[in-house]
Amino acid sequence: MASITQSIDVEVPVTTAYNQWTQFEEFPQFLSFVDTITQIDDVTNRWVVTIGGVQREFLTKITEQHPDERVAWNSVDGDVDHAGVVTFHRLGDTTTRVTVQLDWNPEGLREKLGAVLGIDDHAVKKELGEYKAFIESRGGETGSWRGDVA
Numbered sequence: 001m002a003s004i005t006q007s008i009d010v011e012v013p014v015t016t017a018y019n020q021w022t023q024f025e026e027f028p029q030f031l032s033f034v035d036t037i038t039q040i041d042d043v044t045n046r047w048v049v050t051i052g053g054v055q056r057e058f059l060t061k062i063t064e065q066h067p068d069e070r071v072a073w074n075s076v077d078g079d080v081d082h083a084g085v086v087t088f089h090r091l092g093d094t095t096t097r098v099t100v101q102l103d104w105n106p107e108g109l110r111e112k113l114g115a116v117l118g119i120d121d122h123a124v125k126k127e128l129g130e131y132k133a134f135i136e137s138r139g140g141e142t143g144s145w146r147g148d149v150a
Contacts, residue, residue: 019144
């Protein structure tokens with residue numbers, strides 16, 4: 001199992017950063033590897049991603065979600081075996097630290113080599129930069145879901 005932890009500070013209030021992260025169907029606007037996400041219900045999402053030229057599809061279930069604090073999930077079906085959590089830390093009235101932790105099972109030689117070389121770590125860091133640019137350029141979130149999942 002490969003593990004990745006990356007953080008980025010965004011110049012928006014914690015509520016704005018969190019609210020945007022709950023808009024899963026908007027992820028393709030700032031995550032280049034995401035083709036589509038379809039929200040099936042409050043806790044289930046179908047992802048279609050393309051990584052290294054290979055398209056994969058999988059379902060995720062949100063296992064824990066607390067407004068302005070965290071969103072945790074794991075894959076439950078499909079081509080990718082992973083789990084993760086995103087946490088939101090208020091640094092000030094207009095600054096938030098977003099931390100992503102992912103555990104995933106690389107498959108095949110290419111993915112395993114990429115994990116060993118830290119390519120996956122670099123990719124997550126790059127994508128967090130895209131999230132930062134997206135949310136800061138908008139000045140506000142595209143929507144929100146404030147439900148609590150225990």
